[in-house]
Amino acid sequence: MAKTITSDNFEQEVLQAQKPILLDFWATWCGPCMRQGPIVEELAQEGYNVGKIDVDQEPGLAQQFKIMSIPTLLIFKDGKEVQRLIGLTPKDTLKKLLED
Secondary structure (H helix, E strand, O other), rough: OOOOOOOOOHHHHOOOOOOOEEEEEEEOOOOHHHHHHHHHHHHHOOOOOOEEEEOOHHHHHHHHHOOOOEEEEEEEEEEEEEEEEEEEOHHHHHHHHHOO
């Protein structure tokens, strides 16, 4: 199951993560987010480091990372954003980026 990322656990779960982490910025009212969600959950079940950030619950994080549309997927490695994907993204694309 994907981790729920909040401003309280962001530093520990993302910035201090030992392996790359995929962050899914989403909202319950977003149709494309509802289609991206199961893909993100599958990656989590396969052992990838995955977190979800509800933009309605965490507006500060959404603002900090200048999230203008959702779903937006960010990949962090060594505490830094290395990739940003906007819109529905296929599972194979995400796996490749997490493994590189």
